[in-house]
Amino acid sequence: MARRYDSSTTTFSPEGRLHQVEYAIEAINNAGTCVGLRCSDGLILASERKVTSKLLAPVKTSEKTYKISDECVLSVAGLSSDASILIGQARLEAQRYLYQYGEPMPVEQIVTQICNYKQSYTQYGGLRPFGCAFLFAGYDTFHGMQLYQTDPSGNFSGWQATVIGANNSSGKSFLKNEYNKDDAGIPDVKEGLKLAVKCLNKTMDSSGNGPEKYELFVMREKEGGGVEHKTLTKEEVKDIIDKVEEEGKAAADA
Template sequence: MIVSKIRQCVHIAAISNRHNNLTVVEKLGRTTIFSPEGKHFEYAMEAISHAGTVLGVLAKDGVVLAAEKKVTGKLLDLSGAKEGGYGGSGEKIFLLNSNVIGGVAGLTADANSLINYARSAAQQHLLAYNEDIPVELLAQRLCDMKQSYTQYGGLRPFGASLLYAGYDQQYQFQLYHSDPSGNYSGWKATCIGANNGTAQSLLKQEYKDDIEVKAAISLVLKTMSKTMDSTTLGSEKLEFAVITLDPETKLPKAKIYRPDEIDELLQAEGLGKKEEDDAMKS
């Protein structure tokens, strides 16, 4: 009798364990990462495709980044961005480290989380090795974290893509792009966000391997003027940054333009608000 009860208990326990295992499998099945068409990142990429354009061009002596800001309304208070603050409003282009700047397209909240992680990773590397983090290594660290969000059920990928523009001693100036899946790639010139196809076509036609920063700035602004919805560019719709080498210290120098500096740059390139102002006067 006792042996029979023990066997019965063991049998019930085995059934219970098997049921629990099936439950786990069923739960995992309900949170399958990829659909049969492999469209797990469809909505993440859709969010990026509707975001403001972010464009980067790699030159011999630096890297240029430009980003389109989406102005949500006329009542938005931009006085803080105009009066000060490093890099203006800080909506699309960020300083990740002293040798790396990043441009983001996609969901702003997701992008802020990624930016904070990248800054923390850069500072951890500096603390451990007493040197600035290599650009590709920073992209790898961020992509490892992004990829981990595609492994487990109940998590969604980050709805943001990044462009990394930076400099290190080994590979000099570099431009990388990473997407929500955790993939990253190096580019001479690339674009993410809205109208990226049009921008890519223009860059293919105009880009040259021996381009310098001055010509790269003109190319970036020219491309942005043709891909943005507005007929004229202005600091309220554009962020701009350049990373070069300081001629004296030979160290990377990141410059994120302030709104008034962007307007001066646009006027110098003949892409400012002159045409719009003349039309209003007439």
């Protein structure tokens, strides 16, 4: 019975489900993992890089994290071709707002615009949902540092820490136990980076991954106003991985 409604994006099944949207979410659950963390002094986005072939030329630009404006970036899980359309739309909206009002677009407003665009693809015939999910990390003077998650249905939600992509349920379970552990307060960026690597290790299929498999991004608020952000180099990533392994060995010995 449900098969009659599989090909239609706009028709509800008798159970009240939109199967094409659920299939899009399933495609995201098979993509590379992305972790987002709010820290006491910034934001962290950590992603798994899928190395499909050693013959591919190394790229100069990021594979998983994309800049939308000076105050907003996002990480992608899912189809990169679908994501590029939405990334272009987000950049356009952000620059239009900046040109019209002379100030950066609030992060939540960028997320709302993109989710409205996503939702329209679930409501009109002849279209299919976008097969990608985003983690938005950004800063504005209204709410400070913010982390949002979006999905193909057009829903979005704010988070302290979350995971999208493959094995996201095990990643979220890990964060529930380790983030703000024993009510000690949310971690700073230094501790958050180690926590993000541990979370990716829980979700990635293979063990002993090198720094080329990780992409770590940090955003911090500057003292004079505004934000600064960077993607960590391979050397910096390797240093964090080594620290995580040392802590793991020390815990095992204890």
